[in-house]
Amino acid sequence: MAATRPSVEGMRAWRLDGTLTFGDVPDPEPPDGAVVVRLHAAPVLSYLREYVAGKLGHYHPPTGPFTPGTSGVGVVERVGRGVFTLTPGQPVLVTGNYTAAENVPEPARGLIGLTSEFAAVRDTWRDGTLAEKVVAPAPTVTPVPAGLGDVVAVTRCLVPYGGLLRGRLAPGETVVVNGATGAFGSAGVQVATALGARRVVAAGRNPAVLARLAARERVVPVRLTGSVPADADALRAAAGGPVDLALDLVGGATTPDSTLAALAALRRAGRLVLMGSTSAPLPLDYTALMLAGTEVIGNFMYPDDAPARLLNLVSAALLDLAALPVASFPLADLPAAMDAAAEPGAPLVVVTM
Numbered sequence: 001m002a003a004t005r006p007s008v009e010g011m012r013a014w015r016l017d018g019t020l021t022f023g024d025v026p027d028p029e030p031p032d033g034a035v036v037v038r039l040h041a042a043p044v045l046s047y048l049r050e051y052v053a054g055k056l057g058h059y060h061p062p063t064g065p066f067t068p069g070t071s072g073v074g075v076v077e078r079v080g081r082g083v084f085t086l087t088p089g090q091p092v093l094v095t096g097n098y099t100a101a102e103n104v105p106e107p108a109r110g111l112i113g114l115t116s117e118f119a120a121v122r123d124t125w126r127d128g129t130l131a132e133k134v135v136a137p138a139p140t141v142t143p144v145p146a147g148l149g150d151v152v153a154v155t156r157c158l159v160p161y162g163g164l165l166r167g168r169l170a171p172g173e174t175v176v177v178n179g180a181t182g183a184f185g186s187a188g189v190q191v192a193t194a195l196g197a198r199r200v201v202a203a204g205r206n207p208a209v210l211a212r213l214a215a216r217e218r219v220v221p222v223r224l225t226g227s228v229p230a231d232a233d234a235l236r237a238a239a240g241g242p243v244d245l246a247l248d249l250v251g252g253a254t255t256p257d258s259t260l261a262a263l264a265a266l267r268r269a270g271r272l273v274l275m276g277s278t279s280a281p282l283p284l285d286y287t288a289l290m291l292a293g294t295e296v297i298g299n300f301m302y303p304d305d306a307p308a309r310l311l312n313l314v315s316a317a318l319l320d321l322a323a324l325p326v327a328s329f330p331l332a333d334l335p336a337a338m339d340a341a342a343e344p345g346a347p348l349v350v351v352t353m
């Protein structure tokens with residue numbers, strides 16, 4: 001990884017093409033249907049270091065050099081043809097969660113700056129947010145209401161919010177978040193309380209992070225042991241009874257035990273939403289699921305209106321972003337930011353421009 005000095009023309013951006021380099025690139029033009037956003041901050045994924053090292057084989061990055069980075073906050077600078085509401089100077093949230101606006105059963109989609117199973121998507125919308133500016137298709141850009149201040153931590157909440165929406169969390173229900181000590185899992189604990197969960201059971205293995213989560217209202221930590229029956233009992237006890245909804249956000253799990261414990265903790269007709277990753281198969285008991293009427297739901301990302309809905313929760317003081325600690329690094333210090341983000345129990349790491 002090498003850093004080069006910025007010039008006055010163009011903008012500075014990280015580029016990935018086998019190796020990661022920092023330097024000057026031309027100022028982007030907004031194509032039809034897109035805007036150019038001048039970024040203030042962009043989050044760094046916990047697994048970005050492994051991604052840029054090419055160690056995550058199930059991701060599909062663009063071919064050739066591109067700027068990684070999935071989301072960010074900033075201000076609209078320029079607007080392309082066919083964009084009718086966003087205007088220059090408007091504060092916005094950019095998510096990179098792109099789904100083509102085509103009336104077909106399975107429109108092409110992708111996470112801009114990270115991956116897409118559609119080659120045409122990753123080559124059309126190649127560049128992400130680890131740069132001073134990003135070209136963002138309009139559907140991935142959400143206006144930030146005036147007076148909200150810094151909302152970069154919303155980017156961490158969107159993924160678990162998508163899972164809780166998909167799992168139809170209703171106020172007054174109980175929730176288990178598995179992988180609660182992780183980046184998205186800990187935000188999931190916060191979002192579940194914001195949505196009115198009666199009790200949120202934070203299931204994990206890292207005692208320091210569990211202790212931090214336990215300080216939050218309506219959150220009960222459970223330290224997992226690896227024994228499915230014992231952990232399921234502990235989760236039920238912590239929830240005060242059988243659990244309504246489990247949100248699974250384990251990352252890179254090598255055993256299915258904690259997911260199976262969350263499943264076993266559910267009440268009849270309970271819901272398990274799978275959003276994380278595991279290298280182990282998930283063995284399911286057909287008869288048990290049938291008799292209990294359990295729903296097992298896979299979920300990728302969140303609906304297009306989720307960013308605006310989450311920002312409404314922040315506006316209404318229902319979601320307290322201050323509860324999600326943020327550590328900032330200058331954009332040029334991305335390698336150090338990636339190391340910090342990979343630490344167990346890391347705060348939300350962002351680079352600032």
Ligand SMILES: NC(=O)c1ccc[n+]([C@@H]2O[C@H](COP(=O)([O-])OP(=O)(O)OC[C@H]3O[C@@H](n4cnc5c(N)ncnc54)[C@H](OP(=O)(O)O)[C@@H]3O)[C@@H](O)[C@H]2O)c1
Pocket residue numbers: 045046047159178179180181182183184185204205206224249250251252253254255256257258274275276277278299300301302344345
């Ligand atoms: N579905 C989607 O739309 C979507 C979107 C974004 C990300 N993701 C996925 O979400 C996952 C989490 O991402 P992240 O950034 O939050 O990762 P992270 O910060 O590394 O957190 C992973 C968590 O999983 C826990 N874990 C790992 N193996 C476990 C096991 N065998 N039993 C119990 N807990 C285990 C870790 O606990 P310890 O601290 O105890 O190790 C940690 O709390 C990743 O797999 C990512 O690919 C999915």
